[in-house]
Amino acid sequence: MPDSVTEPSLNKHAHRLLASSVAALFAADPKRHEQLSCRTETLMLDYSKQLLDYEVLGELLDLAGHHKLGAAFFELVSGAQMNVTEARPALHTLLRGTARSENPDFVAAVDACLDKMQSLVRAIHAGERCGHRGDRFTDVVNIGIGGSDLGPRMVCRALEQRDQPLNAHFIANVDPNDLDTVLAPLNPDTTLVIVCSKSFTTEETLTNALRARSWLASAGVAECDIHNHVIAVTTNLEAASHFGIDRDQCYPLWDWVGGRYSLWSAIGLVIALQSGWTAFEQLLEGARQLDECTLSAAPIDNLPMLMALLEYWNTLYLHRDTHVVLPYSQRLEHLTACLQQLTMESNGKRVKESGEPAPQRTAPVLWGSAGTIGQHSYYQLLHQGMRQFSADFIITLKEPGSDSDAQRKLVANALAQSRTLMLGRSDEEAQQLAISRGQPKAMTGHYAMPGNHPHSLLIMDSVNPKSLGALVAAYEHKTFFLSKLLGINAFDQWGVELGKQIGQQINQMLIDGQGLDDLDPATAATVTAWRDANA
Ligand SMILES: O=P(O)(O)OC[C@H]1O[C@](O)(CO)[C@@H](O)[C@@H]1O
Numbered sequence: 001m002p003d004s005v006t007e008p009s010l011n012k013h014a015h016r017l018l019a020s021s022v023a024a025l026f027a028a029d030p031k032r033h034e035q036l037s038c039r040t041e042t043l044m045l046d047y048s049k050q051l052l053d054y055e056v057l058g059e060l061l062d063l064a065g066h067h068k069l070g071a072a073f074f075e076l077v078s079g080a081q082m083n084v085t086e087a088r089p090a091l092h093t094l095l096r097g098t099a100r101s102e103n104p105d106f107v108a109a110v111d112a113c114l115d116k117m118q119s120l121v122r123a124i125h126a127g128e129r130c131g132h133r134g135d136r137f138t139d140v141v142n143i144g145i146g147g148s149d150l151g152p153r154m155v156c157r158a159l160e161q162r163d164q165p166l167n168a169h170f171i172a173n174v175d176p177n178d179l180d181t182v183l184a185p186l187n188p189d190t191t192l193v194i195v196c197s198k199s200f201t202t203e204e205t206l207t208n209a210l211r212a213r214s215w216l217a218s219a220g221v222a223e224c225d226i227h228n229h230v231i232a233v234t235t236n237l238e239a240a241s242h243f244g245i246d247r248d249q250c251y252p253l254w255d256w257v258g259g260r261y262s263l264w265s266a267i268g269l270v271i272a273l274q275s276g277w278t279a280f281e282q283l284l285e286g287a288r289q290l291d292e293c294t295l296s297a298a299p300i301d302n303l304p305m306l307m308a309l310l311e312y313w314n315t316l317y318l319h320r321d322t323h324v325v326l327p328y329s330q331r332l333e334h335l336t337a338c339l340q341q342l343t344m345e346s347n348g349k350r351v352k353e354s355g356e357p358a359p360q361r362t363a364p365v366l367w368g369s370a371g372t373i374g375q376h377s378y379y380q381l382l383h384q385g386m387r388q389f390s391a392d393f394i395i396t397l398k399e400p401g402s403d404s405d406a407q408r409k410l411v412a413n414a415l416a417q418s419r420t421l422m423l424g425r426s427d428e429e430a431q432q433l434a435i436s437r438g439q440p441k442a443m444t445g446h447y448a449m450p451g452n453h454p455h456s457l458l459i460m461d462s463v464n465p466k467s468l469g470a471l472v473a474a475y476e477h478k479t480f481f482l483s484k485l486l487g488i489n490a491f492d493q494w495g496v497e498l499g500k501q502i503g504q505q506i507n508q509m510l511i512d513g514q515g516l517d518d519l520d521p522a523t524a525a526t527v528t529a530w531r532d533a534n535a
Pocket residue numbers: 145146147148196197198199200201202205259260345493496
């Protein structure tokens with residue numbers, strides 16, 4: 001493939017389609033939703049409201065072939081060194097049992113870790129492993145940040161039940177208010193703390209872990225009993241044992257699992273503790289099934305590949321700068337935050353794998369929140385603002401046990417918004433509205449909405465462990481396929497690393513006030529102001 005900024009024929013199609021509309025495409029082909037949809041066991045993608053026709057779809061599918069997306073995915077799950085700057089594979093799929101025979105060297109470690117996790121979960125749920133006074137654990141606090149927080153936090157919220165074995169809590173921010181607020185209502189005697197840090201060097205996590213230990217100690221947990229209340233998940237056993245967590249209380253992680261892809265590993269312990277081992281296994285199974293189907297399906301039937309091709313089309317050709325994810329489920333309220341790290345930390349890059357500048361736009365900004373709440377804040381911009389965006393609506397068909405009237409209204413809102421984003425309100429209708437309000441025609445523009453905002457619907461039966469596993473895996477693979485279309489490495493994050501490094505330097509300057517001349521004057525002035533305020 002030449003490194004052209006964009007493919008000329010797709011550019012021509014984009015020009016043509018931008019002068020048309022999704023509504024016109026539906027008028028010409030009322031059954032297009034039957035063709036422009038794709039199913040897996042647990043998910044359905046309806047992309048008929050995207051601004052594309054069969055010609056464009058054909059060319060996008062050809063691109064999948066040119067970029068050898070299927071082969072690249074096989075390489076990924078087979079343990080090829082996809083992370084070129086860190087010379088590592090990215091084998092999160094192995095954690096859920098995909099391509100075991102391709103990765104014989106790592107299988108035993110994964111199995112042993114799962115066994116160790118399961119034993120812990122069983123012992124805690126059976127009341128065999130208790131707090132220092134012999135009380136059953138009632139609460140589990142996960143301390144971690146980024147991938148060591150967002151995935152498990154999202155899944156725990158999604159699977160929350162009234163009568164669950166343990167209640168899960170999360171502390172991520174180094175802002176002391178986060179820890180103080182989370183721990184305040186908890187009983188230290190019945191609380192288990194999991195320190196999740198792949199590197200065991202992340203400042204926020206280590207600071208919070210120390211503070212959580214002090215909280216336990218000040219509640220009377222003797223130093224020799226702390227090991228019963230604090231466990232760790234990390235690749236860095238040495239740092240964890242230096243911190244005071246015995247090796248046998250550490251659950252392993254490996255450098256071949258990226259932080260933002262790690263919820264399937266022991267980083268997911270909090271999920272199993274909250275929702276049970278079976279739920280955790282089902283989560284892995286849903287993701288594994290999605291992996292299998294991504295490995296075997298032709299591009300036209302390959303749900304994450306289609307999602308990536310659509311994002312590529314929307315970003316590069318229809319010039320959408322942002323992608324809004326709108327889950328119509330309060331259970332999925334943390335999904336967007338989780339996908340932000342997944343997609344923007346993976347594909348928010350400006351160079352290709354080779355180190356050359358990326359010749360085109362890379363990842364769009366991802367944002368959004370659970371519907372219907374956003375309808376009463378930022379949807380106004382979606383309907384009448386001037387920004388160009390694409391969107392995913394996530395809808396569930398049946399939520400057993402929830403109020404059916406409210407549930408129906410939720411879905412009605414999702415479908416209404418999707419339809420309005422597609423159709424908008426025509427100038428004629430807007431004019432009639434202006435007139436009916438006794439206003440001159442000149443006021444028409446206030447009521448008109450362009451519509452024609454490309455978006456997909458991701459539909460699942462309900463938010464359950466299996467469908468959730470599949471949903472997250474679908475976004476993971478979409479992210480990977482997009483990286484391959486863009487030619488970038490999805491598995492490093494050098495921008496974040498720089499921030500961590502400079503943060504440590506400035507922390508030292510806040511402590512001792514030394515070396516301020518090395519800073520820019522504005523930053524130095526704020527360091528001085530902070531030191532004065534805290535003198
Ligand atoms: O698990 P660790 O090593 O504490 O890192 C936490 C997070 O920090 C990052 O490096 C940057 O945010 C993420 O990739 C990672 O998930």
